[in-house]
Amino acid sequence: MRTQRIWSIIALLFGLLYFALPLIGTLEFSLRARRGVYSLDAYRSVLSDPQFRETFGYSIVMAIFTILVGALIVVPTAYWVRLKLPRLRPVVEFVTLLPLVIPPIVIVFGYIRLYNTSSFLPLTGSIMGTNVLLLLGYTTLALPYMYRAVDTGLRTLDVATLTEAAQSLGAGWTTILARLILPNVLIAVLSGAFITFAIVIGEFVLASLLNRPAFGPYMQLVGANKAYEPAALAVIAFSITWICMGLIQLVTRFSKHTKAKR
Amino acid sequence: MAFLDIEHLEKSFGTNRVVKDFNLEIEQGEFISLLGPSGCGKTTVLRMVAGFESTSSGAIRIDGQDVTNLRPNQRNIGMVFQAYALFPNLTVAENVGFGMRVGKKPKAQIKSRVEEMLQLIGLPGLGGRYPFQLSGGQQQRVALARALAVQPRVLLLDEPLSALDAKIRVSLREEIREIQRELGITTIFVTHDQEEALSMSDRVVVMNGGVAEQTGEPFEIYNHPKSRFVAQFVGTLNTLDATVIDAKTGQVRVGETQIGLNRELPGALAGSTINLALRPEVVSLGRKPGRDTILKGRLAEVHFLGSTIRMRVDVDGALISLDTFNTPDTPPPRIGDAVELSLAERDLLVLTD
Ligand SMILES: Nc1ncnc2c1ncn2[C@@H]1O[C@H](COP(=O)(O)OP(=O)(O)O)[C@@H](O)[C@H]1O
Ligand SMILES: [Mg+2]
Numbered sequence: 376m377r378t379q380r381i382w383s384i385i386a387l388l389f390g391l392l393y394f395a396l397p398l399i400g401t402l403e404f405s406l407r408a409r410r411g412v413y414s415l416d417a418y419r420s421v422l423s424d425p426q427f428r429e430t431f432g433y434s435i436v437m438a439i440f441t442i443l444v445g446a447l448i449v450v451p452t453a454y455w456v457r458l459k460l461p462r463l464r465p466v467v468e469f470v471t472l473l474p475l476v477i478p479p480i481v482i483v484f485g486y487i488r489l490y491n492t493s494s495f496l497p498l499t500g501s502i503m504g505t506n507v508l509l510l511l512g513y514t515t516l517a518l519p520y521m522y523r524a525v526d527t528g529l530r531t532l533d534v535a536t537l538t539e540a541a542q543s544l545g546a547g548w549t550t551i552l553a554r555l556i557l558p559n560v561l562i563a564v565l566s567g568a569f570i571t572f573a574i575v576i577g578e579f580v581l582a583s584l585l586n587r588p589a590f591g592p593y594m595q596l597v598g599a600n601k602a603y604e605p606a607a608l609a610v611i612a613f614s615i616t617w618i619c620m621g622l623i624q625l626v627t628r629f630s631k632h633t634k635a636k637r
Numbered sequence: 638m639a640f641l642d643i644e645h646l647e648k649s650f651g652t653n654r655v656v657k658d659f660n661l662e663i664e665q666g667e668f669i670s671l672l673g674p675s676g677c678g679k680t681t682v683l684r685m686v687a688g689f690e691s692t693s694s695g696a697i698r699i700d701g702q703d704v705t706n707l708r709p710n711q712r713n714i715g716m717v718f719q720a721y722a723l724f725p726n727l728t729v730a731e732n733v734g735f736g737m738r739v740g741k742k743p744k745a746q747i748k749s750r751v752e753e754m755l756q757l758i759g760l761p762g763l764g765g766r767y768p769f770q771l772s773g774g775q776q777q778r779v780a781l782a783r784a785l786a787v788q789p790r791v792l793l794l795d796e797p798l799s800a801l802d803a804k805i806r807v808s809l810r811e812e813i814r815e816i817q818r819e820l821g822i823t824t825i826f827v828t829h830d831q832e833e834a835l836s837m838s839d840r841v842v843v844m845n846g847g848v849a850e851q852t853g854e855p856f857e858i859y860n861h862p863k864s865r866f867v868a869q870f871v872g873t874l875n876t877l878d879a880t881v882i883d884a885k886t887g888q889v890r891v892g893e894t895q896i897g898l899n900r901e902l903p904g905a906l907a908g909s910t911i912n913l914a915l916r917p918e919v920v921s922l923g924r925k926p927g928r929d930t931i932l933k934g935r936l937a938e939v940h941f942l943g944s945t946i947r948m949r950v951d952v953d954g955a956l957i958s959l960d961t962f963n964t965p966d967t968p969p970p971r972i973g974d975a976v977e978l979s980l981a982e983r984d985l986l987v988l989t990d
Binding site: 544547 | 709716722735739783
């Protein structure tokens with residue numbers, strides 16, 4: 376018992392070190408832009424770079440649209456599958472997991488082949504079209520997380536009976552989705568949204584191959600050409616991810632307070 | 638024509654016929670119970686009336702309008718579910734007002750109607766609470782108010798009391814009935830609890846295997862069951878085997894006792910066995926005036942229930958249940974004692990199927 380305890384603590388410490396040391400190293404390195412003293416010079420340089428602001432802004436906008444489109448696709452789908460096609464649930468679940476199995480590079484080459492300028496739907500021919508394509512690509516990447524989050528949120532509801540109760544009160548499908556289902560899975564959608572945000576901000580392959588000015592390719596560019604700034608960028612990117620994770624925790628904690636089960 | 642008219646209703650799931658030629662006419666303001674064991678098709682009938690389930694064949698008419706193929710949100714029917722089904726993200730007031738909001742009623746009208754409904758269900762002042770802050774009984778009352786707020790043509794309740802404690806179950810059923818009378822709303826109440834059905838309803842439909850076996854007033858159903866199933870399902874029933882002596886005059890023998898039923902037994906041959914049934918309350922312990930048929934037996938069980946005592950007496954191998962009132966100065970006989978039971982011939986039911 377005692378020794379077991381000690382061993383698990385050692386294992387935990389080892390894991391923490393393995394995880395934390397590179398981070399600490401990066402952080403430390405990012406602060407050493409000025410010779411001899413710690414400084415925020417690298418951060419200052421990054422933050423004042425107009426390209427940083429441009430690409431970061433672009434990725435944030437893309438992330439927001441991805442979240443909206445994702446929620447718009449996933450919430451009705453997960454609801455409908457639970458309500459009318461419960462037997463298809465494993466199939467749908469499998470489909471939503473595909474983006475984890477198929478590398479983004481495959482997806483993007485598929486896109487480029489399918490939607491090139493000489494195809495039936497030449498999306499890559501215009502900037503707007505390419506943005507749409509990138510947005511759909513991001514939505515696909517976020518699908519596994521978004522679907523899982525929403526489906527888990529729906530599990531706590533008696534979807535069928537609530538739907539029937541609303542129907543008997545005169546509600547149609549849009550009313551049911553907007554006034555009943557969405558508000559009840561909003562917490563789940565939010566936690567899916569934060570993961571999506573973190574994914575989109577750091578995504579490289581799709582944006583790079585579709586040649587859009589996103590944050591991921593910018594990080595790569597800086598990494599290839601500068602010394603301290605990449606470390607600062609890495610720390611910034613990590614912080615964003617962590618803030619997102621923290622927000623997920625916060626949001627789920629908050630939800631437990633307001634909606635304790637009867 | 639009746640207000641709610643269900644004609645030749647059928648429902649099959651695949652090859653499984655769940656509802657078979659179900660017919661029912663309900664007058665405006667009537668309270669009808671569908672009573673039957675679990676799985677007999679009560680919920681399916683109700684869901685077809687509500688529109689949640691399509692019909693395999695047959696027609697449903699409300700106030701002369703054929704609603705058979707209308708969608709549920711076009712039928713204007715109120716529904717109360719066993720699991721309450723309150724919207725968890727809305728307050729009590731918002732739940733009650735949901736139907737009116739969907740119907741785009743003016744805000745002021747919704748507000749006053751919600752208050753009126755909360756008053757009606759005895760929960761004024763709880764409008765700001767969320768469903769999870771209410772007890773089961775309160776939640777079900779809110780569900781009732783929510784269903785009634787839109788002034789539906791018909792109210793459907795599917796075992797609304799089954800999830801509640803025994804005490805609340807009884808008080809709430811009285812409350813539901815009172816509200817129903819007050820509003821005069823045509824109501825179908827589904828239950829597997831015979832006491833609920835008998836105590837609340839204008840008429841009861843006893844269902845078995847997807848078929849309406851008997852429809853009638855509680856008094857009628859209880860005292861003149863048309864089939865063995867109805868007799869057994871509604872109330873407690875004692876059954877006795879009797880040997881036919883003369884089918885024309887209705888002479889039979891139970892154990893050593895010869896009984897004249899004073900009615901013809903069509904199709905029964907002398908020497909054959911028929912099934913007799915009797916309710917516990919028509920049997921007395923000891924001899925009683927007006928109860929001239931005497932059965933001899935041995936006391937097998939005594940259950941002290943407080944104001945009444947239920948006994949089971951072994952008569953020739955058949956256990957006969959009977960109730961006596963508890964009178965403090967006469968303790969019940971002991972198990973194993975020889976006892977006499979008296980009953981009137983006309984209280985013996987002949988079960989045909
Ligand atoms: N959606 C369905 N699919 C297949 N069979 C069903 C369905 N709904 C009900 N049944 C079957 O129909 C029968 C009657 O069910 P139900 O109406 O719920 O009975 P009750 O409400 O009287 O308990 C049951 O045998 C049940 O298994
Ligand atoms: Mg049922």
